[in-house]
Amino acid sequence: MGVDIVQPGFEWDRSSHVQLDFEKTDLLDRERIEKIILQFHPNYILHLASYSSVAFSWANPVKSFLNNTNIFLNVLEAVHSVNSGIRILSIGSSEEYGDMAGGDEIFCEDDALHPISPYAVARVSQEMLSKVYAKGYGLDIVMTRSFNHIGPGQKETFVIASFAKRLVEMKKSGATSPKLMTGDISVIRDFVDVRDVVRAYDGLFKKGRRGEIYNICGGAGNSLAEIIQKMASILEMKVFTEIDEKLIRPSDNKVIIGSNEKIRRDIGWAPEIPLKQSLEDVIHFWNQRGMTHS
Amino acid sequence: MGVDIVQPGFEWDRSSHVQLDFEKTDLLDRERIEKIILQFHPNYILHLASYSSVAFSWANPVKSFLNNTNIFLNVLEAVHSVNSGIRILSIGSSEEYGDMAGGDEIFCEDDALHPISPYAVARVSQEMLSKVYAKGYGLDIVMTRSFNHIGPGQKETFVIASFAKRLVEMKKSGATSPKLMTGDISVIRDFVDVRDVVRAYDGLFKKGRRGEIYNICGGAGNSLAEIIQKMASILEMKVFTEIDEKLIRPSDNKVIIGSNEKIRRDIGWAPEIPLKQSLEDVIHFWNQRGMTHS
Numbered sequence: 141m142g143v144d145i146v147q148p149g150f151e152w153d154r155s156s157h158v159q160l161d162f163e164k165t166d167l168l169d170r171e172r173i174e175k176i177i178l179q180f181h182p183n184y185i186l187h188l189a190s191y192s193s194v195a196f197s198w199a200n201p202v203k204s205f206l207n208n209t210n211i212f213l214n215v216l217e218a219v220h221s222v223n224s225g226i227r228i229l230s231i232g233s234s235e236e237y238g239d240m241a242g243g244d245e246i247f248c249e250d251d252a253l254h255p256i257s258p259y260a261v262a263r264v265s266q267e268m269l270s271k272v273y274a275k276g277y278g279l280d281i282v283m284t285r286s287f288n289h290i291g292p293g294q295k296e297t298f299v300i301a302s303f304a305k306r307l308v309e310m311k312k313s314g315a316t317s318p319k320l321m322t323g324d325i326s327v328i329r330d331f332v333d334v335r336d337v338v339r340a341y342d343g344l345f346k347k348g349r350r351g352e353i354y355n356i357c358g359g360a361g362n363s364l365a366e367i368i369q370k371m372a373s374i375l376e377m378k379v380f381t382e383i384d385e386k387l388i389r390p391s392d393n394k395v396i397i398g399s400n401e402k403i404r405r406d407i408g409w410a411p412e413i414p415l416k417q418s419l420e421d422v423i424h425f426w427n428q429r430g431m432t433h434s
Numbered sequence: 435m436g437v438d439i440v441q442p443g444f445e446w447d448r449s450s451h452v453q454l455d456f457e458k459t460d461l462l463d464r465e466r467i468e469k470i471i472l473q474f475h476p477n478y479i480l481h482l483a484s485y486s487s488v489a490f491s492w493a494n495p496v497k498s499f500l501n502n503t504n505i506f507l508n509v510l511e512a513v514h515s516v517n518s519g520i521r522i523l524s525i526g527s528s529e530e531y532g533d534m535a536g537g538d539e540i541f542c543e544d545d546a547l548h549p550i551s552p553y554a555v556a557r558v559s560q561e562m563l564s565k566v567y568a569k570g571y572g573l574d575i576v577m578t579r580s581f582n583h584i585g586p587g588q589k590e591t592f593v594i595a596s597f598a599k600r601l602v603e604m605k606k607s608g609a610t611s612p613k614l615m616t617g618d619i620s621v622i623r624d625f626v627d628v629r630d631v632v633r634a635y636d637g638l639f640k641k642g643r644r645g646e647i648y649n650i651c652g653g654a655g656n657s658l659a660e661i662i663q664k665m666a667s668i669l670e671m672k673v674f675t676e677i678d679e680k681l682i683r684p685s686d687n688k689v690i691i692g693s694n695e696k697i698r699r700d701i702g703w704a705p706e707i708p709l710k711q712s713l714e715d716v717i718h719f720w721n722q723r724g725m726t727h728s
Contacts, residue, residue: 213552
């Protein structure tokens with residue numbers, strides 16, 4: 141039995157009619173993981189857990205580390221001891237690249253990593269452990285560096301969802317000169333639609349090369365300021381922004397843009413949903429959701 | 435009050451008449467660490483804890499990771515919350531360099547890291563966390579990559595001490611064709627005497643540059659086979675070696691030799707105890723200790 145895909149950070153779309161068996165467990169409990177693996181006999185493990193927020197990792201570094209790196213080590217140990225041919229997809233992050241001196245580079249998988257947040261360190265550690273287990277024990281592991289997700293259903297703890305929700309609220313409230321409080325919106329990120337990401341994971345299970353790392357990204361950058369204006373334009377509204385110092389992080393990367401050449405070449409994946417479509421769908425999601433659920 | 439130095443992996447030399455206050459604690463207990471720091475008001479924290487064995491990390495990866503990376507993160511968090519000007523010396527390992535394609539390189543601090551054991555990953559993670567806290571919160575952290583330690587008092591869980599102890603036992607037992615069971619003794623390591631290492635730590639507290647990483651090494655390589663023959667020669671005995679497959683690790687680095695240019699330049703440290711002296715002192719230690727204590 142394969143394991144189906146539920147993206148963390150996104151709501152589960154119950155209208156999709158996909159049948160899933162869920163088993164909620166503490167991934168710090170290694171024995172329990174081993175039992176679940178023996179019971180499910182999966183062909184694939186998609187390890188998306190657990191805290192994927194950079195901001196959360198600054199406030200809760202120990203929790204973020206335990207529930208990213210340590211839980212993943214438990215999964216590796218469990219798979220190693222069960223000794224089956226399970227393919228593991230280890231999900232990493234574009235945050236791993238971190239701070240580049242120049243800043244105008246497109247990140248490739250072979251580039252040096254300079255993580256600058258506890259979250260980014262946890263993800264680099266996870267990737268290094270993947271390589272150790274792939275090389276030392278021959279485990280079948282494929283790794284990703286997934287770039288910034290965007291799409292309908294994303295929780296408002298993530299920046300674009302948070303902006304979208306508040307813009308929709310402002311529009312509905314009919315505010316005359318709406319002001320959006322933000323962190324540093326000059327940062328540039330490479331956004332990729334969650335539905336494209338899921339297709340990439342599926343493709344990597346089937347065709348990804350064992351022991352390899354793949355960027356999953358759009359290949360282009362947009363500043364958060366640009367994204368805000370694009371969403372305001374979809375909503376046919378004008379919006380002003382103001383920086384809330386409390387939202388500024390101790391360190392942040394100015395520019396993170398990736399190359400998707402490797403995954404295109406190896407499995408034929410390419411992003412299909414353009415940014416404009418993603419943003420329209422995000423706005424539609426928050427419009428549909430209404431303010432009563434917020 | 436400063437914190438004095440007791441090297442893990444080495445016995446404490448009680449004849450040295452240095453006064454130490456000990457407080458035994460679980461470094462996974464963050465609140466306790468904070469209390470201890472507030473109580474001791476240290477100028478320096480030398481973080482040597484805890485499991486420094488590569489072999490142990492293969493057998494107990496989760497424990498090794500928790501008790502290297504996670505405990506260090508607790509120390510960082512405690513120092514950050516106490517918000518004093520404590521200088522932390524974060525002790526890393528030459529194992530961080532890991533697997534080099536070529537293999538004949540002398541490792542410098544700026545080289546890319548390719549850790550190939552759980553222990554090495556834990557140490558790279560510790561170093562990355564150091565950088566995050568130095569950059570993000572301005573913590574005063576100096577980092578080392580300490581190469582293979584050698585010297586009297588080292589515990590026999592470490593390879594040279596283990597060889598020395600067994601060679602001394604063989605010599606005393608008068609075995610006619612003594613055979614030493616080993617792992618892969620073709621591997622080449624850069625050995626540095628623990629007494630030189632301690633001097634380096636002292637110097638880095640006083641003169642090391644904040645946020646920098648320093649190799650602490652001899653700058654030359656010897657295979658384990660050569661070390662065994664040098665010790666046999668000190669003992670005036672002939673010894674044969676045989677590989678025990680159980681001692682072969684899932685992955686191992688063939689050659690690890692470091693450059694000590696940076697620490698020479700920045701703090702004027704250089705190794706003073708030649709390898710021959712170290713080995714004589716190691717043999718003397720095990721001779722003195724006798725077989726009754728083993």
